[in-house]
Amino acid sequence: MSISRREFLKIAGASIILGFGDISAINALEKVEGTQVLKDIKALKAKRWAMVIDIKKFKTEEDYKRVIDACHRIHNVPHIENPKHEVKWIWTETYEHAFPDIEYEYIPEDIKHKPFIVLCNHCDNPACVRVCPVKATFKREDGIVMQDMHRCIGCKFCMAACPFGARSYNWLHPRDYIKEENREFPTRTTGVVEKCILCYWRIDKGLPPACVEASNGALIFGDLADPNSEVRRVLSANYVIRRKAELGTKPMVYYII
């Protein structure tokens, strides 16, 4: 508790005088408290999380499915068939659609039509964060672009702003489309936007993102700011591409093809 009795009384007194009653007093106190929350001692720490997707290591359909299911199952992502209303955090797109700007006619056929894993790029300069009118989507200090489904008002501005199509809106009641509910993670309601949150809640417990864990080394995750991290080692040893890097959002998901 870093707030003195004197400060507490000051905030409480001022709020009563201004007639705001309890709410603003609690808010003011929370501001002090919020910054002081201790992280789990086991929490993974980084200046800038990033991911490298080694697409060569995805060989069978099962390789993709395992990664996608791991995420969608623990996050209670509803399974909606209609592509117009589907909700997805991590999924596959063929190379030509994932990288429409660098899709060349005469590249090897197997790459051209190969499914690529796509997800939120956790951009370092995220357009979605800039446009959100209620800070429901925001960037954490370690670079994770967060989505607070409880604050989202459902204006869908972030969906217009995201150049990667990474965001899904709940057009239907999502709870009707969840087969097995994971009680560890909240389900959502209709009318809010959701997306990959890079398993911040696992990272804070010292665990890697679920997709990384399920990928058998095909997804590499680590601190971009740390020259000795695995992502940096992989990035310096391989030629990599990013989706729509020319737009300046600084996507943090790299692909080895």
Added chain:
Amino acid sequence: MLEAAIKGRPRYWGWVLFLLGVIIIGFIAWLREHHLGSGLTTGLSRDVSWGLHVGQLTFFVGVAASAVMVVLPYYLHNYKAFGRITIMGEFLAICAVVISMLSVFVIMGQPARVWNVLLHPTPRSVIFWDLLVLMVYLILNALCGWTVLSAERKDVPPPKWIKPFIYWAIIWAPSIHTVTAFLYAGLPGRAHWMTALQAAHFLATAFAAGPCLLIILSMIARKVSRFDPGSIAIQTLAKIATYALIIHIFFIGLEFFTAFYSQIPDHMRSLQYLYVGLEGHKELVPVMWTSSILAVIGLFLLVIPATRRNENSLAIAALAVFFSIWLDKGFTFVAGGFIPNPFERVTGYWPALNEFLVAAGVWAIGFLVLTILYKVAVSIKEEMVFDKYGEKQVRT
């Protein structure tokens, strides 16, 4: 002054009841959307996440801004012919802002949380600024319109303190539409919207569609009441709309040149989808061409002096231009920006019936506000002229 709104002939009450009926249907449709989920009640999708309602925001902010086209000549240049129509422009702006704000409100997936926009002000978001400038503009127009009208009723000149607010409203009008354009023009990866011309183009369309609507409303006011905004005012509005329409068509040409001479695919594809269809999807092509044809009809009728001066052909021109721009800005512009999607896939868009009914409810609320305000204004204007001169209002 409001008492004038509760005195009226059966025709007036019939119209008010009709609007109330549409509002109730719209409200039920809105509740239905939230009950079933907007997946089942709108034409929107993961790929085209904004549609008809955001189009209404875009279009009606323009109508609101266009009030400056009567306010500015009257107050800054003392253009007397606009003396009677200025209040109509200001009250139309109020109606249009109401429609704009409600159009944003109805897209919200969690309407109960919408006050978070003010509870957690986020100045980096354009929506925050849009809400702010629209609210200020609403208050300014209500204040200026009401104060000037009250003074007129008492047969005294308007108070001096209102002047700064009138000038403020004049500066504010272009700013509301500029902010609306910034909702679109600053998004990476939406090439159709990303043009520095956006705000200027929006203003051009606004200054064409707004005066055309005012011409139509003036003609209606003249038919249903003894109040006549005056032929000179209508003719001046027609000239304003003509120039603005020409600039709008010129700007469309500029967009086409940039996209198709540069041959940059991202800049061409939305235009291709809208005008000829893309990958077999042609949902909005008929709408776009209807808009284009109406614009050409309006252009000819407005540019040729004889058809502009003839009030019958002018009425047709005004309707043509209004609907041309509505179809473009209020319908296809928003969806067009989403097509193709970030994966270069084409998902079409067409509004669902329920979505249309919600929009109709929003229009009806706006037009109910307009009806009440116009009823008050017209009653005062009618009285004023009779008291002062003891004769029927002269048609100039």
